[in-house]
Amino acid sequence: MTGSSTSTSTRSPKPLAGNILCHAMWARDGRELADFYATALGTQVTSTYPGPQGEPAAFAFRVGGSMYLFYTSASFTAPKWPQEELPFHMDLTFTDVRAAEQRLLGMGATKPDHQPGGTHWTILLDPSGQPFCIHQAR
Numbered sequence: 001m002t003g004s005s006t007s008t009s010t011r012s013p014k015p016l017a018g019n020i021l022c023h024a025m026w027a028r029d030g031r032e033l034a035d036f037y038a039t040a041l042g043t044q045v046t047s048t049y050p051g052p053q054g055e056p057a058a059f060a061f062r063v064g065g066s067m068y069l070f071y072t073s074a075s076f077t078a079p080k081w082p083q084e085e086l087p088f089h090m091d092l093t094f095t096d097v098r099a100a101e102q103r104l105l106g107m108g109a110t111k112p113d114h115q116p117g118g119t120h121w122t123i124l125l126d127p128s129g130q131p132f133c134i135h136q137a138r
Contacts, residue, residue: 004103019068020066021064021067022068022069023090024069025040025070025128026069026070026071027060027070027071027127027128027130028072028074028076028125029072029128030057030058030059030070030072030073031056031059032127033046033070033126033127033128034059034060034061034068034069034070036107036108036109036126037068037070037090037126038068039062040060040092040100040104040107041063041068041092043062043063045059045060046060046061046062047059047060047061048060048067053065055070056070056072058071072076076112076128078125078127078130079129079130079131080108081112081125082112082114086131089131089132089133089134090133090136091132091134091135091138092132092133092135093137094132094134094135094137095136097137100134101122103123103130104124104134105124105126109126109127110121110124110125111124112131117133121133121135125128
């Protein structure tokens with residue numbers, strides 16, 4: 001046989017070119033959590049999606065090209081952090097991180113004693129009990 005003998009099994013597959021549609025989180029009260037993060041990011045909830053019986057069940061807003069979606073789940077339980085690993089969390093940046101921390105605490109966040117980030121980041125718990133990090137904007 002003449003020509004290339006490259007087998008299709010040794011070729012790299014064509015890379016996928018997917019895009020993220022949204023970042024989704026669950027909480028006992030999806031609206032409360034959506035309002036919390038929307039306020040923290042300087043926007044507001046713009047969409048509501050119905051659940052199986054037509055009740056408001058998911059709440060969304062956009063920042064840049066990303067959509068953030070927050071579902072209400074009666075069975076939601078917050079992770080037992082730091083004892084349990086987190087499958088997902090958000091990192092937010094602010095030009096004045098100290099002022100942002102105080103404002104977030106006033107909005108219902110709490111600050112756990114365990115702070116492994118030192119001076120690099122601060123961990124807060126959102127109103128649903130899920131950890132998120134705040135950093136100084138660079």
